[in-house]
Amino acid sequence: MVKKDKHGANLFELSKKFNFKIEDIRDFSSNINPLGPSKIALEKLKENLNLVTTYPDPEYIDLKNSISNYVNANFDDIFLGSGTTQLLREYISLVSPKNSLLLSPCYSEYENELSKLDGTIHHYKLTEEKNFKIDVKEIIDYINENKIELFVFANPNNPTGTILNVEEIEEILQNTNTKILIDETYVEFTNTLVYSSIPLTKKYKNLFVTRGVSKFFASPGIRLGYGITSDEKTKEIFYKNSMLWNITIFSDIMGRYMFDDTSYQNTVYNFIREERDYATSELSKIDNIKVYRSEGNFVLCKILNEKTANDLRENLLKDALVIRDCSSFLGLNEKYFRFCILDKEDNRKLVEKIKDFFN
Template structure:
């Protein structure tokens, strides 16, 4: 992305004259089924802790994350959202040459540019359905001696996902730091795709996760990074503020990472609705639908009968917001992305797209 990160519901509601609550935001890749009920109840029942400082070591929160991610508690860094950790890690290792797997989240390039890093983009291509050949990638990395490789896994917006075994192959066959952004990993089968269990084994791996998307908690600003490289860990910790996680974010994390019923139910609901949307969107002769492991689906208007921006404008008047993808490097004006919402909203999206492409 070059400019924005999605729809601004405040601006849209003001511009079009309808309330934010009436907007169906298919541009926002946040779990629409809400956050852990157990975690929210825990906050409500302990609201008086607003007068208490958080534990500066965050021991209970880190224990919860350690169990959830199957990694050592000593290898956990906490941040006020994932973006803070992306910035801190890049500043700490200070690479001179970096490779970003693209299309990608704009913050990677933004943070690398701040340190005047030489940035190369490795583009997945639509001719190969945005899949990436791991052997070719490793060859390119070694040929150019990149100090940092940045991978969003699953990739936003294409939905392509490396398996844990493929990430391990990169780690075993290169000398680069590898930063894996797992913002959307919980929408996949984590036993196959997540790299968190590799952190204890490889000191050149940094895995980033947030709680905004899957756990539907963007308001608490809780992110965490996993790394076993003591030198990098120490320097990053030295630059993080004391009590950088507020007590309610910490408390929510302590509960929701252990709320297995919520986790399993969310994964099941999101997978079912993603399958529904993929199936229905694939019926459109005008569209090509790309396989996704994320909670979003990349669509291409292959007929070129209308641009993604024009589709977006038509849907806005129906209070439906999608993401046209022209701001993603490597994607043209015929790509758009839809995220997974609730069943009735997903059906309404399909009905409105039928009217546009009929």
């Protein structure tokens, strides 16, 4: 049996290995908003548990209206899926590119899906010298020279946290013929007016944008994702192949209320921004670490002395703190680690333990 790729820590394995209670482990590797789901959405879920005996609305009218208002997208351009991975898989399979392009490093699932097809996967290397930033002119030239049919990337990118703004993405759309698939899993941790490409879907048919509720809304268990495109052919095929009732009634209920809960959204955004700034500022004071600017709810760092990310990870595990060793990311090595933002107390404990390790 082939094992699936692991993303982050297996808390059950760690609890057995180190004799920790699972609730005592602080997982800085999973990138999930530490404030938890919208309380309004949870209350509405509790109030409607009796609807377990009811079929959902097969058109999901109310849910799609909430999404449409939340992201400023046309109602008819929205597709629902069981998490973003399903939508990514379906769109990649639909395009079936002979030449595709990924950033390096990036989330491994993109390459996993593209490798199932009979095509060439190209990699645009994000370099340390440029702080892992994308050079828009370079990538336009690369797409045109190599006849790239599908460019897949996350915005912000995982694990580097680097990002393109709307104007830069539109520049790529205007100067190439490639289809672009943008995973906006982490974009809500940024200023979406500056960085979200969803409004561009009204203008460009070769753009497909996905989002989910796992990270920002801290609700991976309800398996709710959505994709947005104005391309009629893509919409026709998605509608034709979609399953009846592919979203549970509980995902429908929670989704409707979390997308309308602007107070919750503002609280999460402000908390993550403040705590990310704190952690970045404090760790930048350590001589043997380089901290990269991030627009996600996670931060990438490089160790500059003889120690490795695995050394640091193993040291922190003694205190039930789990970070991500990034050596498995294509384009990174054993010196890189990543951590996400948890609550204030945990963030401060992590920073102090990292300082202790290097001192």
